[in-house]
Amino acid sequence: MFLRYKGKAWEEKFLPRLTSHEIRDLDKEDALVVLSIGAVEQHGAHLPVMTDSLIGESTLTDVFEKLDASANIWMLPPISYGKSNEHLGLPGTISLSAETLSGLVMDIAKSLKESGFRRLLLFNTHGGNTDLLLVVAREIRIVTDLMVFFISPGSLNAASDLLSEKELEDGIHGGAYETSIVKSIKPCWVHDDLATSEFPDLTGLQYLTVEGKIRFAWKMTDISRSGIAGDATIATAQMGATIQERISDMLADAFVEMASFEITQIVNP
Ligand SMILES: [Zn+2]
DSSP states (O other), rough: OOOOOOOOOHSSBBBBSSOHHHHHSSSOOOOOEEEEEEEBBBBBTBBTTTTTHHHHHHHHHHHHHSSTOOOOOEEEHHHHHBBOGGGSSTOOOOOHHEEEEEEEEEEEEEEHHTTTEEEEEEEEEEEEHHHHHHHHHHHHHHHHEEEEEEOGGGGGGGTTTTTOHHHHHOOOOHHHHHHHHHHOOOGOOOOGGGOOEEEOOOOOSOOOOOSSSSBOOOHHHHOEEEESSEGGGGHHHHHHHHHHHHHHHHHHHHHHHHHHHGGGGGGOO
């Protein structure tokens, strides 16, 4: 019994399930190819190290369920590993170097270009990948002439009315947000009894933040003893399901916009 690859994203819109001839014959003008990039890294005592990649795959599965069958939008096999060297040394963390990840994504983009595609979405679910992938996105644009899009679904403010300001700002790793989502998609992978709450102590700092506008570089052990930043004890599957529902609604529309967008349309004639 082979249970992997279920749902529209994996059964119908999974690009490598097609044959070479089928891919040759696809209309490439408005085809959008989605590359999910996650991470395998420690997420405290209560969450699986696959948390970020799991969230990415689950989100895309939801988004593809909401897309019209006729949508010319295709999913690539996800890159499960990311740049996670801020967590290295904490067991279970498997990190690609910045050079490896950028080379991998660039090679995939060049290959898509050779197949005739024009549009690539970098779909990122690990905060530590963001800066690098934005640099790579621009490099791909320059080197291949592909139109490149970038989303970190975690930054879409889908939980702004569900979580405290403190949680939204500093609950960046293994806190209520991620724990709720994993509880909603794979509850048996969450160890509720080991969920804790820990935030970096920023008292006395007027300007410096962990992820804000004025910040310091950090590795995980600089900001946390437990390996998490946030309050995992308040996480619920219900909240996770609400967040995923909102995000997949938004993304289903955004994907369609990407598939029709032309980079030439934004320069004044
Ligand atoms: Zn995470």
